Amino acid sequence: MSKADQALDRGVVSAYEWKRKRVRLPLSFTHLLLLILLVVVGLLPLLWLGKAAITPTQDTLRMPMAIFPHGVDWENLATAWNTVGIGTQFVNTLWVALGSWLVQLVVATTGGYALSVLRPRYGRLVNALVLGTLFVPSVVLLVPLYLTILHPPLVGHSLINTFWAVWLPAGASAFNVLLVTRFFDNLPREIFEAARTDGAGSFRLFWSVVLPMSKPILGVVSVFAIINAWKDYLWPMLVLKDKAIQPLSVRLPEIQSQTQLDVYLAGLAISILIPVALFLVFQGMFLRGGGLDGAVKG
Amino acid sequence: MTALDTRVPDQALGTLPRPVRRVAVARSPRTWLKGGGLGNLVFMLPMLLIFGVFSWSPIVQAIVMSFQKTNLVTPATFVGFDNFVHVFQDPQFLTAVVNTGYFAVLALLFGYPIPLVVAVLMSEVRRLKGLFSVLAYLPVVVPPVVAVLLWKFFYDASPTGVFNTILDWVGIAPQPWIQSAATAMPSLVLEATWAGAGGTIIIYLAALSAVAPELYDAAEMDGAGIWKKIWHVTLPQLRGILLVTFILQIIGTAQVFLEPFLFTDGGPVNSTLSVLLLIYRYAFQSSLGGNYGAATALSVLLALVLAILSLVYFRMTRSWSDN
Numbered sequence: 190m191s192k193a194d195q196a197l198d199r200g201v202v203s204a205y206e207w208k209r210k211r212v213r214l215p216l217s218f219t220h221l222l223l224l225i226l227l228v229v230v231g232l233l234p235l236l237w238l239g240k241a242a243i244t245p246t247q248d249t250l251r252m253p254m255a256i257f258p259h260g261v262d263w264e265n266l267a268t269a270w271n272t273v274g275i276g277t278q279f280v281n282t283l284w285v286a287l288g289s290w291l292v293q294l295v296v297a298t299t300g301g302y303a304l305s306v307l308r309p310r311y312g313r314l315v316n317a318l319v320l321g322t323l324f325v326p327s328v329v330l331l332v333p334l335y336l337t338i339l340h341p342p343l344v345g346h347s348l349i350n351t352f353w354a355v356w357l358p359a360g361a362s363a364f365n366v367l368l369v370t371r372f373f374d375n376l377p378r379e380i381f382e383a384a385r386t387d388g389a390g391s392f393r394l395f396w397s398v399v400l401p402m403s404k405p406i407l408g409v410v411s412v413f414a415i416i417n418a419w420k421d422y423l424w425p426m427l428v429l430k431d432k433a434i435q436p437l438s439v440r441l442p443e444i445q446s447q448t449q450l451d452v453y454l455a456g457l458a459i460s461i462l463i464p465v466a467l468f469l470v471f472q473g474m475f476l477r478g479g480g481l482d483g484a485v486k487g
Numbered sequence: 488m489t490a491l492d493t494r495v496p497d498q499a500l501g502t503l504p505r506p507v508r509r510v511a512v513a514r515s516p517r518t519w520l521k522g523g524g525l526g527n528l529v530f531m532l533p534m535l536l537i538f539g540v541f542s543w544s545p546i547v548q549a550i551v552m553s554f555q556k557t558n559l560v561t562p563a564t565f566v567g568f569d570n571f572v573h574v575f576q577d578p579q580f581l582t583a584v585v586n587t588g589y590f591a592v593l594a595l596l597f598g599y600p601i602p603l604v605v606a607v608l609m610s611e612v613r614r615l616k617g618l619f620s621v622l623a624y625l626p627v628v629v630p631p632v633v634a635v636l637l638w639k640f641f642y643d644a645s646p647t648g649v650f651n652t653i654l655d656w657v658g659i660a661p662q663p664w665i666q667s668a669a670t671a672m673p674s675l676v677l678e679a680t681w682a683g684a685g686g687t688i689i690i691y692l693a694a695l696s697a698v699a700p701e702l703y704d705a706a707e708m709d710g711a712g713i714w715k716k717i718w719h720v721t722l723p724q725l726r727g728i729l730l731v732t733f734i735l736q737i738i739g740t741a742q743v744f745l746e747p748f749l750f751t752d753g754g755p756v757n758s759t760l761s762v763l764l765l766i767y768r769y770a771f772q773s774s775l776g777g778n779y780g781a782a783t784a785l786s787v788l789l790a791l792v793l794a795i796l797s798l799v800y801f802r803m804t805r806s807w808s809d810n
Contacts, residue, residue, distance in 0.1 A: 199700045200610045201716050203707055207613075212713065216611065223608050224615075227622035230681065235625065237649070238637055253649040292537070300534030309527040315535065322542050326742055326793060328763055329786045332770050332779050333548035334541060336559075342540060361542040366534065391526040420630045422745060427771065438632040442749055445636065454640070457633050468628040469621070475628070476620050476689055 235461065242266065242458035246451040265455035273448055275437070275456045282436035282460075285425065286418035288352050289359035293414040294407065296360040301369030302395050306381060316370070322363045331423075334358060338428050354428035359418065365410050372406035373399065412471050419464050553784040559777070570784035580785075582757050583765040586747075589672055590679075590761065591740040598680040598687070599736065603729070605684070606691030607721060620689065627685040635749040638678040639665070642750075665750050668758035675746040675759060683739075687732055694728040695721070734800050738793050762789055 206212045241249050245262045252258055270276040300319070304312050338354045339347050348354040376399065384398050400407075419438070426439045437460040445453055468475055519525075553570055557563040574580050609619050626634065641649040642664035651661040664674045702720045711719060722729075744763035747753055753760035753768075762785065770782035 199703060200695065200698075201607070201703060201713055201721055202611050203703065206713060219608060220612055223605065224619065224622075227605075227619060231622040231625040231685070234637065234641070234681075235629070251647055252652075253643075253647060254652050296533045296537050299530045299532075303527055303530035303534070307523070307527045307530060309524065309531070312531075315531065318543060319534070319538060322538070322546070324794065325546055326738070326786070326790050328742055328744075328766060329549045329783075329790045330542065330545045331766070331786065332777075332782050333545035333552060335770070336548070336779070337540065337545055339559075357537060358541040360533070360537040363538075363542075391523055391530065395530070416628065420632075422632045423748075423767075438630055441632055441636055450640075457637055461629050461633050464628045464630060465625070468624070472617070472621060476624060477693075 235465070238454060238458050238461070241451070242455040244451060246449055249450060249454065262451065265451045266459065268449075269452045269455040269459060273444060273452055273456060274432075274440070275459050277433070278435060278437045278440045279459065281434050282419060282438070282463075284352055284434075285355050285421075285436045286415045288356035289418040290411055290414040292356045292360035293362055293365050294410060297362070297365035297369045297410055298400065298403070298407070299395075300366050301373050302399055304366070305370045305373035306394070306399060307391060319363045319366050322361070323367070331427075334424075335427055349428050350431040350434065352429075352434065355418070355421070355425050358424070359414070365414070368410060369403070369406055372403060376402055408471075409474055412467060412474050416464055416467065549783045549787055552779055553787045555780055557779045559779075566780070570780035571788065573778075573781050574785050574788070577765075577781075579757065579760060579765055583760050583762045586672065586758065586760055587741055587743065587762045590676060590743050590759075591737055593673060593676040594679060594740045595733075595736065597676055598684060599733065601680070602684045602687035602691055603725075606688045606695060607717065609688070610692060610695040620692065623688045624685040626682050629682070631682060631745050632749065634682045635678060635745060638681075639750055642674055666755065668755045671751055671755060671759050675743075675750055678750070679740075679743070679746055687736075690728065690732060691725065694725050698724045730804050734797055738797065741789065741793055 202212065202216065207216075237253075240256060241253075243261050243263055243265055244257060245259060248255065248258050270279075303309065304316050304319075338349060338358075341348050348357075380398060380402075381394060384394050389398065419436075422438045425436055429435050429439060432440070437456075441456060441460065444456070448456070552563070554565055554567060555563040556566045556569070605623065609616070609623070612619055629637075643649065643651070644661065644663045644666045645651065646655065646661045648661070648664075650664065654661065663670055665671045698721060702724065703716055706716045706720050742763050743761050744767065747759040747761045747764050748767070751759045753764050766782050766785050766789075769778045769785065771777060
């Protein structure tokens with residue numbers, strides 16, 4: 190058993206080679222170097238930001254690499270949160286993320302269910318049209334989408350300066366539909382047939398059978414929906430002009446010139462807390478799904 | 488066995504009406520309704536509406552608008568290829584294309600080999616593998632705006648800037664970073680590579696773990712050492728994913744916007760003006776009001792070039808792998 194596991198697990202270096210000093214020592218040393226490099230490159234900039242967030246401006250400017258030469262200034266965090274309005278923007282970001290998440294989840298699950306399980310005749314055409322949008326760079330949409338938000342169909346008034354302007358377009362994610370449809374495709378058909386013979390209609394089948402079986406993929410879609418909403422910049426900057434409802438990413442570049450450096454850096458630090466926390470909690474999901482996401486978004 | 492036997496007729500019965508229903512679907516709206524057509528449509532509807540309004544229709548509109556003059560006051564008029572001519576005659580167009588190409592090439596030089604080397608090394612880690620992955624991926628979860636703003640501060644050109652302080656430790660003179668036309672673009676690429684490498688590393692790690700162990704076993708039978716195994720087994724096995732990440736990186740860097748916009752706003756002296764930044768300026772920063780025609784024309788042009796590039800690329804690489 191353990192032997193089989195080893196065989197499955199093996200990479201370039203064999204167990205035999207690993208036992209030889211000539212291989213193990215240089216390789217271990219390289220790995221140590223790599224670890225140090227990853228700490229320096231991946232972690233230190235964020236730790237530095239954490240340090241700078243609670244360091245007085247003059248210390249950060251004069252001795253950026255010194256660690257608290259003249260003590261710690263916790264006030265920065267409170268000033269950023271209250272006076273500069275990071276708190277409001279933090280809540281705005283949450284709203285943007287939650288609404289985008291909900292719209293994406295509704296569109297992806299109902300659409301994926303229709304395409305994968307219900308399969309109406311026009312399903313193939315719709316599927317092709319949805320997947321086709323993956324090949325259109327998002328910049329092509331920029332201007333017409335902006336004009337659509339200015340004059341949306343049926344609504345009658347502009348959606349500029351409302352969260353809907355960010356929430357609704359977020360739902361048009363072909364990547365989500367693709368992920369969810371693929372997942373539904375792999376659910377056992379027999380269970381659907383059994384539910385149908387037991388008299389479950391389309392809605393019942395969706396709500397009580399398909400959705401409960403799909404928690405893993407819903408988790409992946411959810412985490413990426415929230416993270417992407419948190420990351421988004423250009424689109425919210427265009428459609429959320431009102432300072433009172435702007436999320437962090439839109440507001441941060443604009444407050445830079447009018448804010449004291451230490452408070453500004455505290456604001457930056459606060460705004461990475463949630464994404465980093467989400468990442469650390471849902472590591473597995475990111476590291477398994479992250480490759481996928483990046484590969485398709487491109 | 489018996490349980491299976493009793494189920495078969497049930498299933499057959501359950502599936503039997505299907506073909507009948509299918510044939511009837513096209514014939515009358517009533518049978519369509521009875522067959523669950525309405526229910527199907529209800530589930531389709533959110534996707535049809537959202538994609539229709541916010542994806543399909545804007546794509547069509549973009550193509551139409553690239554041949555129109557629009558100022559939102561008077562009705563749009565068709566102007567043929569005027570918008571494209573306008574773009575081609577704009578001296579900034581060539582600057583933007585050259586800069587974007589420069590960004591893409593630098594990004595390939597910095598960003599293409601590093602994730603591969605790191606991933607191959609990481610896949611051989613025996614302990615704390617999770618820690619390695621987390622550290623490598625950490626920059627990817629930092630919101631891009633925050634990453635750029637943070638690096639903008641790191642790039643402070645004064646001798647007490649963060650990076651200049653570090654350079655001073657090793658005896659290198661302070662650099663102007665994003666403040667000089669010569670060093671601005673490499674500085675942008677450096678940050679973009681930092682922000683993006685983790686994602687590629689994770690893709691390669693997944694591909695590496697999918698390499699069949701038997702291939703390594705077989706190579707060892709033939710007496711291959713570690714380097715030979717990397718060269719003759721690992722890299723050929725990764726070829727597919729390497730080809731894909733290559734073109735995806737080019738497609739991604741051709742659309743670079745955030746870094747030039749937030750770091751330098753295209754400066755100094757337009758040295759970091761990218762194609763997307765030019766599109767943005769046409770549409771939203773023009774002093775004469777939005778030149779939506781030029782903006783959509785340039786974006787459609789970019790999409791076409793990228794589509795053709797990918798097509799040619801995949802045809803070319805397919806014929807390579809045939810040989």
